[in-house]
Amino acid sequence: MSEVREKATLAGQATTQLGKLRTAQKNEALLLMADALVKESEAIIAANAEDLARGRDNGTSESLLDRIALNPDRIAGIAEGLRQIVELPDPVGHVLESIDRPNGLHIEKISVPLGVIGIIYEARPNVTVDAAGLCLKTGNAVVLRGGSAALASNSKIVEVLREALSRSALPVEALQLVEDPSRASVDEMLKLNGLLDVVIPRGGASLIRNVVENATVPVIETGAGICHTFIDESAQETMAAAIAFNAKVQRPSVCNSMETLLVHERFAASHLADLAAKFQEANVELRGCERTLELIPTATAATNEDYATEYNDYILNVRIVRNIEEALQHIHTYGTKHSECIVTENAEHASQFLQEVDAAAVYHNASTRFTDGFEFGFGAEIGISTQKLHARGPMGLPALTSTKYRIVGSGQIRG
């Protein structure tokens, strides 16, 4: 049996015991995990040093090395993340619906763990701990497959966490790490129907595309965001500038940052030059439609391909539109249904935008950067779903649950 299949099978065998745990038992295990991480910081940092040395030998970029790097402070922060999960309400075991049928059947819909969750992710070793904590808090077993660049770190972390689990009421086998660094182990995970209940990819566009295109196991797609801000004619200048600037510049590398600014022609005539100057001062490269280029000669021409690109960088498309309909049409054509914003003082336009834009999060007068489980007050985030099935937008703990119907009768048969 392959490593992947064996570990998924062991995880599956742990689910019965996991489903029976009380919240207090799960929380106790998470606290033991947090303490163990801090206590074993030195050993984890030593393993991490191996990853970093191998990365340097292989010419890994400094920015990637920085994302992999662990130090006592970062480990303390990761442990603190586990303790925060302890504080969150347990979404498992609740009666979500209760139905009494005329024939006397009593039906209850109960929230239950999903079962076995596969997480496929890239370099950051903090995802290892974070995903383990979120899955175990919700009574799920988890099979982690992290990037090979952090393999030594991940192996040590999971060893430490499993040792902590062995001192808890949770089954150790609920937490599995696939250590085969080959592409084949990912491919195999994606086809483990019957052993994995869901696969969640966390990482860049190519990782997510590979999972979506090749998985036969159900997937929760996360990630890609080509987000827009539309500044309407009636927008307050200061507010519009602040929201647009924040959406682009506060953290350009993330999925909820803005890639294209749509500006009503009247607002553009009065204010676009100032706004553009502000972006350019912040080293944002501007690519504009024809009318934009007339107002901002230093911008380059935006292509349709630009409008369809998630830059995740200091680059911004600017397009001038005649009215809200043109803005809606642009978003319908190029948006990825992630996060979209209108800045307007026109209540009718705000209402139309919130109604008609088909996206996980639609904003009136606030930055798209708020699409985030913590900003929504969920206290945790597994990722941001960009699909419409099961969960949409920022996913908190309830996104890691399913349901089952319990039906109690007194001998009812169907006629």
Added chain:
Amino acid sequence: MSEVREKATLAGQATTQLGKLRTAQKNEALLLMADALVKESEAIIAANAEDLARGRDNGTSESLLDRIALNPDRIAGIAEGLRQIVELPDPVGHVLESIDRPNGLHIEKISVPLGVIGIIYEARPNVTVDAAGLCLKTGNAVVLRGGSAALASNSKIVEVLREALSRSALPVEALQLVEDPSRASVDEMLKLNGLLDVVIPRGGASLIRNVVENATVPVIETGAGICHTFIDESAQETMAAAIAFNAKVQRPSVCNSMETLLVHERFAASHLADLAAKFQEANVELRGCERTLELIPTATAATNEDYATEYNDYILNVRIVRNIEEALQHIHTYGTKHSECIVTENAEHASQFLQEVDAAAVYHNASTRFTDGFEFGFGAEIGISTQKLHARGPMGLPALTSTKYRIVGSGQIRG
């Protein structure tokens, strides 16, 4: 552009208008559709006669021909189904959660249509109407791909329904039928990411397997059920016999019927012979474990493959177990997480079974045959989901919705 892609694109263009409709407008369209079906019965039956004649020429089985066949009564029944959908509450447009953040952001989670739903199904032309009605009631556009054996009937029905839509507030393009009978049109639908939000297969095991294995679009898996009834030591004899008999014999061809009967050894010693005789009188072929064969010499030996087979027929596996743990282990090994039942007077065992069995519907003292949207009181059923994502068990109208977050601010930006 292929027929499939063109029709999915047209359906997608209809979604904005669909999302804005009021419940009354959708209901009016459904009633127009129902009336049109009855009014055009003659033309539909003429088209249906073509399918039946072609089927007979091709040597189609009489049972399949019967499933395809339409007559005025059946059409009236199908139209009545649409009228029943009108009576159901509209699951779209509800505020499911409302969050006020310390920074003043007001966040609402709203139920919205899924978007464009692909339905891939087999022969019965009633599915054409049923699926159209359920999708349109929930504000979704739908792309139907029915079996080629009913193509003429489906084409005529969709023509009639679209004509009715043209007299309603609904966009005609919301309802699409793929008429290309080749396997290629199904294959193409399964890869229409970005155009279809979900594909739901309705049909036999091989159709469902094809969809699950080849779709890159999100799928709601429906169907396969290897369901068990466990008769515990303390079960009331009459109740146990009635439930087991009903689960097997009332309609063996469906997914919620029983395939394997698990019997506690003490109950078996006293009552299995009588129960077996009752099954055999009803022409149920019995396949038993070794101990069963001692009590029922007329049964044949059950293999592990038998335990893993969904017969959908008058065949039943019987296995004697020493205790509830053995029953749970058997269900864990061979169950498909559809519907499972314990018959017992022991409250502790009932509670253990309801807790530990991982299935969409778990029963205490009632037949598994009740796993059905109508029996649960949903008033409709799109199918029975056997996956854990999005929807599990019988799916009513809410299973055809997604959510979106609407966020209203006053200039908030992220710090």
